[in-house]
Amino acid sequence: MLDQxxxxxxxxxxDHNRNPRNFRVMEDAxxxxxxxxxxxxxxxxxxxxxxxxxxxxxxxxxxxxxxxxASASLMTEIVKGQTEDExxxxxxxxxxxxxxxxxxxxxxxxxGKLAVLAGVRAYPARVKCATLAWxxxxxxxxxxxxxxxxx
Amino acid sequence: MNNVSVSQAAMPQNPAQSxxxxxxxxPRSNTTGYNVANVREDFPILRQTVHGKPLVYLDNxxxxxxxxxxIDCIRRVYENDFSxxxxxxxxxxQRSTDLFEGAREAVQKFLNARHSHEIVxxxxxxxxINLVAQSFGRSTLKEGDEILITAMEHHSNIVxxxxxxEQTGAKLKVAPxxxxxxxxxxxxxRLLSPRTRLVSVSHMSNAxxxxxxxxxxxxxxxxxxxxxxxxxxxxAPHMVVDVQDLDCDFYALSGHKLYGPTGIGVLYGKEKWLxxxxxxxxxxxxxxxxxxxxxxxxxxxxxxxxxTPNIVDAIALGAAVDYLEAIGMDAIAHYENQLLQYxxxxxxxxxxxxxxxxAAQKGAILSFTLERIHPHDIGTILDHLGIxxxxxxxxxxxxxxxxxxxxxxxxxxxxxxxxxxxDILMDGIRKVIEVFG
Numbered sequence: 001m002l003d004q005x006x007x008x009x010x011x012x013x014x015d016h017n018r019n020p021r022n023f024r025v026m027e028d029a030x031x032x033x034x035x036x037x038x039x040x041x042x043x044x045x046x047x048x049x050x051x052x053x054x055x056x057x058x059x060x061x062x063x064x065x066x067x068x069x070a071s072a073s074l075m076t077e078i079v080k081g082q083t084e085d086e087x088x089x090x091x092x093x094x095x096x097x098x099x100x101x102x103x104x105x106x107x108x109x110x111x112g113k114l115a116v117l118a119g120v121r122a123y124p125a126r127v128k129c130a131t132l133a134w135x136x137x138x139x140x141x142x143x144x145x146x147x148x149x150x151x
Numbered sequence: 152m153n154n155v156s157v158s159q160a161a162m163p164q165n166p167a168q169s170x171x172x173x174x175x176x177x178p179r180s181n182t183t184g185y186n187v188a189n190v191r192e193d194f195p196i197l198r199q200t201v202h203g204k205p206l207v208y209l210d211n212x213x214x215x216x217x218x219x220x221x222i223d224c225i226r227r228v229y230e231n232d233f234s235x236x237x238x239x240x241x242x243x244x245q246r247s248t249d250l251f252e253g254a255r256e257a258v259q260k261f262l263n264a265r266h267s268h269e270i271v272x273x274x275x276x277x278x279x280i281n282l283v284a285q286s287f288g289r290s291t292l293k294e295g296d297e298i299l300i301t302a303m304e305h306h307s308n309i310v311x312x313x314x315x316x317e318q319t320g321a322k323l324k325v326a327p328x329x330x331x332x333x334x335x336x337x338x339x340x341r342l343l344s345p346r347t348r349l350v351s352v353s354h355m356s357n358a359x360x361x362x363x364x365x366x367x368x369x370x371x372x373x374x375x376x377x378x379x380x381x382x383x384x385x386x387a388p389h390m391v392v393d394v395q396d397l398d399c400d401f402y403a404l405s406g407h408k409l410y411g412p413t414g415i416g417v418l419y420g421k422e423k424w425l426x427x428x429x430x431x432x433x434x435x436x437x438x439x440x441x442x443x444x445x446x447x448x449x450x451x452x453x454x455x456x457x458x459t460p461n462i463v464d465a466i467a468l469g470a471a472v473d474y475l476e477a478i479g480m481d482a483i484a485h486y487e488n489q490l491l492q493y494x495x496x497x498x499x500x501x502x503x504x505x506x507x508x509x510a511a512q513k514g515a516i517l518s519f520t521l522e523r524i525h526p527h528d529i530g531t532i533l534d535h536l537g538i539x540x541x542x543x544x545x546x547x548x549x550x551x552x553x554x555x556x557x558x559x560x561x562x563x564x565x566x567x568x569x570x571x572x573x574d575i576l577m578d579g580i581r582k583v584i585e586v587f588g
Contacts, residue, residue, distance in 0.1 A: 005531070064525060
């Protein structure tokens with residue numbers, strides 16, 4: 001009966017929602033940003049440690065739906081150790097897949113584990129849930145101040 | 152359709168509280184003399200499936216669906232009678248004017264206003280409140296003056312006053328609520344100061360369902376000669392509203408929450424205030440005589456209706472209130488209260504569910520959270536079962552902050568909802584819990 005919804009809520013999503021990875025405050029972060037989705041009230045605090053263009057560590061805190069929590073959790077796992085450019089590039093592809101815009105040249109393999117979130121395509125109202133953490137990361141990487149807020 | 156006479160007794164009856172776990176017997180629709188099957192027949196949109204399931208529309212606090220009487224009215228006017236109002240000498244203009252002014256009289260009767268010129272057509276509750284803020288507020292308030300609202304207001308009864316405060320140097324005071332979602336009356340009274348120039352409170356909270364003791368609040372304010380605006384966006388569709396009995400100074404409502412069209416709403420204002428207030432917007436229709444030196448404003452209510460109004464939607468709002476009066480607002484209030492009591496009792500049977508807003512006096516709104524499941528996920532899964540609810544902050548972020556939740560799921564009932572739909576909702580909630588394990 002709820003088979004269709006399993007495209008959106010895959011086991012990996014449930015797993016990351018129940019046990020989010022890197023869900024902690026990072027005392028020695030050199031970037032910190034508050035991400036906020038005013039439409040739904042989801043909030044995320046993202047902590048990033050960047051050194052010489054490499055994301056050495058990333059963690060988050062906050063409250064959100066299963067999609068936004070799982071997306072943030074997956075993101076922290078994946079971008080840890082990546083260069084800023086690699087993270088930007090990955091988000092670009094992920095964004096194209098989730099919004100269904102300009103996605104002719106991309107395929108799911110290009111986003112690896114993030115493919116479990118591709119089901120959000122069918123739920124336009126939920127795309128922002130999946131991209132909140134990524135937008136926050138972009139903002140954090142762009143700004144070099146210690147504390148940045150999008151608000 | 153049942154013809155139930157409309158009583159002028161203004162307040163809803165109804166303790167919505169139930170003993171936890173006590174399953175209230177499902178009242179049969181016909182024991183109330185209310186024929187919901189007939190009512191549903193009047194709403195074409197309800198006859199559809201969503202994701203293969205019959206639509207269960209429980210987002211009535213956001214907006215209501217439209218009866219055929221309203222839909223047909225819009226079509227009929229555009230096909231037969233439409234022209235601009237208050238202007239032409241030709242037949243169609245006269246017909247449109249008669250229909251438009253007839254709608255004003257229908258609303259006057261619906262709210263039991265003393266005069267039809269106390270009914271100003273606006274776009275909705277938001278515009279009605281902004282009109283009072285900018286016209287009454289700006290011409291009256293001085294630095295250090297105060298406006299008193301409550302902690303359960305919708306953003307549209309917060310932000311216009313914050314803007315006014317910035318413009319005038321006035322201060323916004325907020326009367327607190329308790330964990331049931333009830334206004335703390337002592338605190339409210341304490342906050343009525345010699346500098347309070349206006350009280351603006353929600354008649355019924357959209358996020359919690361709380362029905363405020365507005366008659367008491369108005370008495371407290373009036374004993375200090377402070378006028379009171381009631382935000383009636385949620386209350387008007389669900390209970391008898393008698394502005395003379397309430398003795399409120401302003402009453403704001405939205406057509407689209409009252410089974411009428413979007414883009415049309417009403418500001419009721421006592422004649423003495425509307426007469427004294429400056430116009431809100433300038434333009435055509437609101438003037439009596441214009442020269443480049445000076446403009447003489449039109450009489451009420453036209454002084455506040457600059458430009459060509461939303462003619463057809465106003466006429467259709469008249470059709471909506473006629474429709475509601477034919478059923479009877481007290482019959483609707485009684486039926487919806489039964490729906491709420493039943494839904495509340497069934498919800499309390501679900502251990503993982505917490506109801507947000509448990510005031511003794513409540514309208515048919517069930518705001519809730521589920522342990523460790525975000526309202527957005529609840530909303531998406533229920534949608535797959537054909538059930539439309541709202542998930543979010545309900546344009547009442549301060550209320551969410553007060554209860555320490557980012558959002559709630561909200562099922563809000565209307566005159567066409569059934570006990571069976573509540574069963575479907577509860578089964579759906581249990582499925583959500585199952586899916587999330």
